[in-house]
Amino acid sequence: MNCLQSLVLALQASGQFEPSTLLFDNPEARSLLANRQRRTPCVLLLDRSYSMAGEKIHRLNAGFDVFRQDILRNPVAAQSVDLAVISFGPVQLEREFAPLCENESLQLQASGATPMRHALELAMLKVSERKRSYQQHGISYYRPWIFLLTDGEPTDDDGHGSDGYKALIAPLELAAQEQKFTLFTVGVNVSPRGRAVLDELSRPFKGRCLDLDNLKFEEMFLWLSASLSRVSQSAPGDRVQLVDPRVGDDVYDGWVL
Amino acid sequence: MGAVISVPRFWGARYRGERHAALDQPCCDALLIPRQGSGLNGFVLCDGAGGSAAVARSAFASARAGWLALLHLRRDLSGTPSQRLLRQFHTRLLRRRGTAPLLDHTLLACYWDRRRLLVLQIGDSTLLVRQAGQWSCPLPPAKGDYANQTTFVRRHTPVESIQFWQMPAAEVEAVLAFSDGLESAFLDPARPGCKQPQTNAALADLVIHEHRRRHAARSYPAWLARSLSDRALAQLSDDDRTLVIASR
Numbered sequence A: 001m002n003c004l005q006s007l008v009l010a011l012q013a014s015g016q017f018e019p020s021t022l023l024f025d026n027p028e029a030r031s032l033l034a035n036r037q038r039r040t041p042c043v044l045l046l047d048r049s050y051s052m053a054g055e056k057i058h059r060l061n062a063g064f065d066v067f068r069q070d071i072l073r074n075p076v077a078a079q080s081v082d083l084a085v086i087s088f089g090p091v092q093l094e095r096e097f098a099p100l101c102e103n104e105s106l107q108l109q110a111s112g113a114t115p116m117r118h119a120l121e122l123a124m125l126k127v128s129e130r131k132r133s134y135q136q137h138g139i140s141y142y143r144p145w146i147f148l149l150t151d152g153e154p155t156d157d158d159g160h161g162s163d164g165y166k167a168l169i170a171p172l173e174l175a176a177q178e179q180k181f182t183l184f185t186v187g188v189n190v191s192p193r194g195r196a197v198l199d200e201l202s203r204p205f206k207g208r209c210l211d212l213d214n215l216k217f218e219e220m221f222l223w224l225s226a227s228l229s230r231v232s233q234s235a236p237g238d239r240v241q242l243v244d245p246r247v248g249d250d251v252y253d254g255w256v257l
Numbered sequence B: 001m002g003a004v005i006s007v008p009r010f011w012g013a014r015y016r017g018e019r020h021a022a023l024d025q026p027c028c029d030a031l032l033i034p035r036q037g038s039g040l041n042g043f044v045l046c047d048g049a050g051g052s053a054a055v056a057r058s059a060f061a062s063a064r065a066g067w068l069a070l071l072h073l074r075r076d077l078s079g080t081p082s083q084r085l086l087r088q089f090h091t092r093l094l095r096r097r098g099t100a101p102l103l104d105h106t107l108l109a110c111y112w113d114r115r116r117l118l119v120l121q122i123g124d125s126t127l128l129v130r131q132a133g134q135w136s137c138p139l140p141p142a143k144g145d146y147a148n149q150t151t152f153v154r155r156h157t158p159v160e161s162i163q164f165w166q167m168p169a170a171e172v173e174a175v176l177a178f179s180d181g182l183e184s185a186f187l188d189p190a191r192p193g194c195k196q197p198q199t200n201a202a203l204a205d206l207v208i209h210e211h212r213r214r215h216a217a218r219s220y221p222a223w224l225a226r227s228l229s230d231r232a233l234a235q236l237s238d239d240d241r242t243l244v245i246a247s248r
Helices: A003-014 A027-033 A055-073 A075-080 A116-136 A164-177 A192-205 A217-232 B018-022 B053-076 B083-096 B180-186 B201-214 B220-227 B231-236
Strands: A040-047 A081-088 A091-099 A145-150 A182-187 B011-015 B029-032 B042-047 B107-112 B116-122 B126-131 B134-136 B163-168 B174-178 B241-247
Touching: A027 B201, A027 B231, A040 A116, A040 A217, A055 A075, A055 A217, A075 A081, A075 A217, A075 B231, A081 A116, A081 A217, A091 A116, A116 A145, A116 A164, A145 A192, A145 A217, A164 A182, A164 A192, A182 A192, B011 B029, B011 B220, B029 B053, B029 B241, B042 B053, B042 B241, B053 B083, B053 B107, B053 B116, B107 B126, B107 B174, B116 B126, B126 B201, B134 B201, B174 B180, B174 B201, B180 B201, B180 B231, B180 B241, B201 B241
Parallel strands: A040 A081, A040 A145, A145 A182
Antiparallel strands: A081 A091, B011 B241, B029 B042, B042 B107, B107 B116, B116 B163, B126 B134, B126 B174, B174 B241
């Protein structure tokens, strides 16, 4: 041991020398702490049927960018929120579950019908698979969200009006009871029947159709980002208080009629 | 005559999480470590849910009361505790709290003497134990299906929610206890078919290595507390963070 080391040890023992390097402030600790965030899984289930063409689909794509940027501004949420995107005109998995930093802009094109049942089935399947994957890899996670947005009434794959979604009510009730996930439904200028369908799907989760006010996609996505950020930072016993989407907050206006 | 077994003392630090700091709320992790020279060696950690001053006071009241209840249990204990003894622990904990309001919080109580290491747990604060060079988590955090669900100390806490674990003192090399705010750093949830969570053994070893190197310094507790403000930890959780360490 040289003189300097002896001096440092003596000063440490006497409390006069405070070591500058903190316990976790070194490359080894940093690497051992990397990628250990609890995940907040969310599926965006987005209607891109023909009736969404024009301003709706344009503002939906732009709103997604706002959502992505807002999540990435929050370091905890950026590492925690695990997003999948499913679109339905034809049902298509646009993005597998991944952190937002790995998700690029969304460029949905409007076409096709509104096969809501198949889209929702795929979302439920993806949530189950993701939870299983978390469990297999020893990753801790929060209750998943499915966020369904549509402007129409459900059809089959060929575009014929369909009550096939009713087959999902019992599985949704079971999922709500067992807290498997939470479902939110958003209606974009929906008809009374379309609203009734979304109300029915939301009811097991004690929710209702959230009617989008005047195509406020950006405000809706800011609310979603803020809400997922709150979930991603919640601790046991916390009641995750979501901002009232009819009112909004300092950053964004209300977006629900 | 057997060799006299020395028992290392516990050191600990708390850090107010970024969320509570931003809202000007107090740290709601309560930590009690008896002062050196008292002849008693252990700690009680109570993690309050929420950020109010009332929750912080409730957690502190339970930390003090939990320590006294633990001393009683230790005195009465021979072998494995019966449900009656665990029930008595809970009753004494509530009685010793006096009139302090009981708000949601967890409890982790630990005593290490020359005979054994005793641990009682309600909720998701937990500890890692190093034995024969291997880390394990003998009492996994009590969780629901998701990361933000656990059990709390309640007036009618079911006895099956009070977890107990002990082992001979001589077999314990080190103990690392922490509140939920550090859980992601040190633990992964149990995988299917496996009861025990995975430990971040390399990080636990690193902490113990630094602890052995530095704990003799007078500034060690302050250094440990400052270490808990690390941004890598803050990215895992902005909750309050408490770390307790003892090592041979």
